[in-house]
Amino acid sequence: MPRRTATLLTSVLLLIGMLCAGVLIQVPYAEMSPGPTVNTLGEHDGEPVLTVEGEETFEDSGHLNMTTVRVTGIDYRMNLLEAVHGWLADDRAVVPRDTLYPDDVSADQVEQRNAEEFTQSQESAKVVALRELGYDVPEQTVVAAVVEGSPAQDELHAGDAIIAVDGTPVREPGQVAELVTRHEPGEDVVFSVVPAEQAQEALNGGGPMPEETSEVTVTTAEAEDDQRAIVGIQAGLAYALPFEIDIQLADVGGPSAGLMFALGLMDRLTEEELTGGAFIAGTGTIDNEGVVGPIGGVSMKIIAAREAGAEFFLTPRENCATAAEDVPDGLTLVEVDTMDDALEALGLIRAGDTDELSECRPAA
Known part of the structure; x- marks a missing residue:
């Protein structure tokens, strides 16, 4: 066989071998x-x-x-060839798999967490938007969830x-864990509560909680990770909205749409077009105080x-430097840290004063 042919054949075989290896070798990465x-x-x-049911809404010609x-699923194992393709592509990001899916988390747990975060983001968006518009939204610390098999079940x-823990009035969810962990495992905690149905009726009526409470004694257990006293509940806030609001968006999870839901709801309830007809997109979590998170x-x-x-594009402040490293032509990245920042930005866009916008800049 001529040397040139042998060299070509060897190169082809090596290439085929490398491609096969690239397909067969799995790597600990995921793609976004x-x-x-x-x-x-x-x-x-x-x-x-x-x-929105029970309140007048308005249309907006903008966005x-x-x-x-999109991310590769928790059960998907990326091969080396796919990872290289992702690294070279401009519209892909390859990241260590454990940054998205820790080893001790199952697919069901990921799905449940995303659904819970999405629901919480919707509730926070409603509360922030309504309060920004001047509506009264009463709130009450409640049992948000009870762990199966825990002492509280x-x-x-x-x-x-x-209402109270060991006689100490509870004003916000964080107090509950603080009061419980003052105990040693095995000690009793006394909760003063209003049953769920009565509590929701009081909230919906805009009135105070009933004065009569039920005293519930729960014996604490020991937490597996740090031996503190626990009862197995998650405390949260329940709200009474002045009218019915429904957010429908299937196949979406996580908390990152909170800011845009809040702005969208405000726009629907405001006669003036908040967008001024412009096409505005964005992202960011939002908490009940209107703080925008990364x-x-x-x-x-x-x-x-x-x-x-x-x-x-409304961009959380903590994401600005990363986002500004490669901005698509024709898109202005606007830095926001709170709901008020976002509303101020919309006002500047409506007025045409876009030079006054706080734009994202790459890290120095």
Whole structure:
């Protein structure tokens, strides 16, 4: 066989071998890519994203789009060839798999966590938007969840209003764990509660909680991780909204749409178009105080937003430096840290004073 032919054949065989190895060798990475972006002021799959019953709503010709990221599933194992392709692509991000899926978390747990975070983001968005508009939204510390098999099971129930612990009045959820952990494991904790149904009736009526409470004694157990006293509940806040609000968006999880849901709801309840007709997208968690928090996959989200037609992207302050490293042409990244920052930015966009916007800058 001629030397040139032998060399070519060897090279081809080596290439085939490398490709086969690339396909067969699994690597501990996951891939993120731009996901769907949905206008919170419009419809998704033929249904309104935001529905309000019992209060007048208004239309807006602009966009307030929430953005998402596609990620490889928890059970998917990326091979070396896919990882290299992702590293070289401009619209993909390859990250260590354990940053998305810790080894001790199952697929069901990931799905449950994402669903819970999405639900919480919706509730926070409603509360922040309504309070920003001047509505009264009463709140009460309640049992948000009871751990199965814990000392509190069958003693306390989701929705029970926690009025006091060991006689100390409870004003916010964080107090509950603090008061419980003052005990040693095996000691009793006395909860003063209003049963869930009565508590919700009081909230919906805008009145105070009933003065008569039930005294529930729970014996603490020892936490597995740090030996502190626990009873196995998660405390949270329940709210009484002045009218019914429904957010419909299937196949989306996590908390990162909170800011855009809040802005979308405010826009629907405000006669003036908050967008001024502009195409605005964004991301960011939001808490009950209106603080905007960072999210993952911001670089993929700005790509999705620009491809959808967005001109402005509301970006959590902590994500700004990363997002500003590679900004798609025609897209302005606006830094926001609170709901008020976002509303101020919308005001500048409506007025055409975009030079006054606080834009994201790369890290120095």
